[in-house]
Amino acid sequence: MSFNSARSIRQWRQIWPESLNLLLESFTAAQGETKGIKDFISVLMLYDEHPAGEVEAAADLALENNIRASDGVLHILIYANDTGAVIVPYEARDIAGIERKPEGIEAFHHGRRHRGSSTPGQGAGIGYDEFLLELTAFELRARGENRLNRRIREAKFPLMKPLETFDLNAVPDLDIRLFRELAGCGYIQERKNIIFLGRSGTGKTHMAAALGAEACKNNYRTRFVTCCGLANELIEAREERQSRRLLQRYSRYDLLILDEPGYVPFSREGSELLFQVLAERHEKGSIIITANPGFADWTQVFGDPVITAALLDRLTHKARIINCTWESYRLKQSLKRK
Ligand code: ADP
Numbered sequence: 092m093s094f095n096s097a098r099s100i101r102q103w104r105q106i107w108p109e110s111l112n113l114l115l116e117s118f119t120a121a122q123g124e125t126k127g128i129k130d131f132i133s134v135l136m137l138y139d140e141h142p143a144g145e146v147e148a149a150a151d152l153a154l155e156n157n158i159r160a161s162d163g164v165l166h167i168l169i170y171a172n173d174t175g176a177v178i179v180p181y182e183a184r185d186i187a188g189i190e191r192k193p194e195g196i197e198a199f200h201h202g203r204r205h206r207g208s209s210t211p212g213q214g215a216g217i218g219y220d221e222f223l224l225e226l227t228a229f230e231l232r233a234r235g236e237n238r239l240n241r242r243i244r245e246a247k248f249p250l251m252k253p254l255e256t257f258d259l260n261a262v263p264d265l266d267i268r269l270f271r272e273l274a275g276c277g278y279i280q281e282r283k284n285i286i287f288l289g290r291s292g293t294g295k296t297h298m299a300a301a302l303g304a305e306a307c308k309n310n311y312r313t314r315f316v317t318c319c320g321l322a323n324e325l326i327e328a329r330e331e332r333q334s335r336r337l338l339q340r341y342s343r344y345d346l347l348i349l350d351e352p353g354y355v356p357f358s359r360e361g362s363e364l365l366f367q368v369l370a371e372r373h374e375k376g377s378i379i380i381t382a383n384p385g386f387a388d389w390t391q392v393f394g395d396p397v398i399t400a401a402l403l404d405r406l407t408h409k410a411r412i413i414n415c416t417w418e419s420y421r422l423k424q425s426l427k428r429k
């Protein structure tokens with residue numbers, strides 16, 4: 092379940108659990124109505140960054156401990172994430188009805204069925220003004236734009252290459268229907284991978300970054316990193332005994348773009364750590380990988396044939412493979428200029 096600010100607060104109240112009503116009540120009691128509601132909205136924003144179950148478990152803990160501000164909820168959430176501790180909800184709640192991104196009216200009703208009775212205005216009998224909530228929702232829409240910027244910043248694209256800048260006429264052999272479909276991000280929802288294969292200059296990195304930008308627009312947590320950069324980051328983290336934390340961070344992205352395993356062989360340590368990232372993400376999140384050498388050469392890059400085979404097995408399982416068979420765009424451009 093993601094906190095979709097386009098949805099009105101009133102609709103939202105129908106699918107959030109009863110404990111959030113109690114939290115809202117305790118916030119307004121402690122902070123006054125206006126401040127309390129605003130602060131409560133900050134808790135709702137946490138749904139964008141964290142799984143629904145974790146937010147709700149943190150809200151439960153806050154209630155239990157009489158913590159009456161969003162800072163406290165955030166603290167609980169981050170503390171739990173950092174230590175790798177799992178917060179167990181106090182009551183075994185049925186969260187099957189919650190999806191990260193409920194789609195349309197169907198998911199909405201689905202959520203309600205699982206949530207039971209709470210309908211707007213009936214909450215826990217809280218005397219707050221619906222008008223104030225709508226006002227705050229307005230404020231949130233403005234925040235939505237900031238969120239896109241944040242997603243893009245977090246993704247760390249080397250260069251902004253939005254979809255519009257990719258010239259489809261230059262690549263007649265590309266399956267345009269498939270590429271458009273991928274731009275719709277359905278593969279992220281299905282946790283499928285995409286592999287761009289082809290020679291240098293065919294636009295693999297450009298396409299991967301363009302799909303990444305689309306993912307950001309759809310509010311998916313995205314990260315772009317070169318294989319080499321990631322391997323180095325992992326080795327560094329291991330030296331600082333931060334491996335667990337880094338692996339967890341990488342398992343939380345909805346989309347990880349791994350650019351170019353390249354030509355430089357990894358150290359055994361590097362490939363083992365990279366393998367762990369892929370293993371943690373397996374079936375939890377999507378990966379886009381751009382690669383130059385044919386699959387057969389990957390053993391050279393990753394060293395150990397057993398690790399390579401296992402890695403490829405994970406990557407290619409459920410993957411869409413796009414073969415960039417056309418000639419280099421760069422080459423064509425420079426020939427044109429002559
Ligand atoms: P690869 O990763 O396959 O080596 P790149 O994505 O780095 O190729 O592309 C090389 C250069 O050509 C980049 O500057 C890229 O923006 C540009 N380019 C490649 N294909 C296209 C295209 N179809 N339309 C516009 N620019 C392209």
Ligand code: MG
Nearest residue numbers: 295296351381
């Ligand atoms: Mg490239």
